[in-house]
Amino acid sequence: MPATTGERPWHRPRSAACCPPPRSETERHYTYSIIEAPFPVTGYLSSLRVHSIPGREDACEVQWSGSFTPAGVSDSEAVALFTTIFRDGLDALHDSLTA
Template sequence: MATTSATLDIPRTPDVVWRLIGGFDSLPDWLPYIPHSELTEGGRVRRLTNQDGGVIIERLMAFDHVGRSYSYAIERAPFPVTGYLSTLAVRDVPGAPGTSRVEWSGTFTPAGVTDAEAESIFHAIYTEGLDALSGTLAA
C-alpha cells in the first residue's frame, strides 16, 4: 500500500476554511480542476467532472463536522490505483491564532505503476489543490 499527503498553513481561521471546503459537494467552489460536482445517494456519493470531461465517482466514508474532516473512497476514476481512501482535514495551528492547517492525505494500492509513481500523481493533486484553495481564500 502506498501513501502520500500534503499540508498547507493558511492565514484564515479553521471555521472559515471549513465553511468553504467542508461540504462533500464543495470541490468546484475552490478546486479549478473540478468544475462540476453532483451528489447522489442522499449526499453519500459525488460524481465529479474534471476540466477535460473525465468522470470521478467518490463515496463519503466518514464525516466529522465538529472535527472538521471527511474521508472518501474512489469508486471509479482514471487513476492507476485501487483501494483509494483519502482524508481532507482542517486543523488549528497551535500558537498561531487565525491560522488553519489543511491536511490532505491518501492511501491506495498502485495498479500497473510503482508506489513512487502513484504517490507522485496524488501528491501533485493534493499540493496543487491546496495551492488553489489558498488562492481562492486570498481572493
C-alpha cells in the same frame, strides 16, 4: 500500500462513482474513497483534516492524506501523481481563501 500526505489540501473526487463521505463538522475532517476513476490505483481512500494553530485565530493547517494500491504503475509513479494532485488542490484552496 503507499501513502502520501499534503499540507493545505482540498480535492473533490472526480468520479461519478464515489461512496458517501463520512465527515465531522466539530472535528473538522472529511474522508472519501474513489471507487472508479481514471487514476492508476485501486483502494483509494483519502482524508482532509483542518487543525487549529495555537495562538492564530486567523489561520489553520489543512492536512490531506491518502492511501491506495498502484495498478499498472510503480509505487513512486502513483505517489508522484497524487502528490501533484494534492499540492495543486492545496494551492487552489490557499489562493481562493487569500484572494
